[in-house]
Amino acid sequence: MTHTPIGARRRRFVLEMPLDAPDGFGGSLRRYVAGPVVWGSLERAETDARRRNGRGDAAVVYRLALRWRAGVSPEMRLAAGPRRFAIRSAADPDGGRRDLVCEVEEISPGEAA
Helix, strand or coil, X not given: CCXXXXXXXXXXEXXXXXXXXXXXXXXXXXXXXXXXXXXXXXEEEEEEEEEECCEEEXXXXXXXXXXXXXXXXXXXXXXXXXXXXXXXXXXXXXXCCCEEEEEEEEECCCCCC
């Protein structure tokens, strides 16, 4: 993938960081807190067929390109208004620290809580 022009990064995303807290029963509860605002481009990459709760579902996978930043990991997620995207992977495609390309999957509203 080549360098993504700045003008192509028109969508505003909020990088959400995980915050784990004890649940009082020996486990933990994960919630997400808003982090930095980033600008990126989002394009549909593929459809991933899988089984959830005994039925077949098709998850849509997107490719999100943004300016390179260190520390982005699959534990984080991205928000664009009411939409939430789980980060599957994040990579610097050419090693030049200009772009960060994330493979993301949209989270349904019931899963985003």
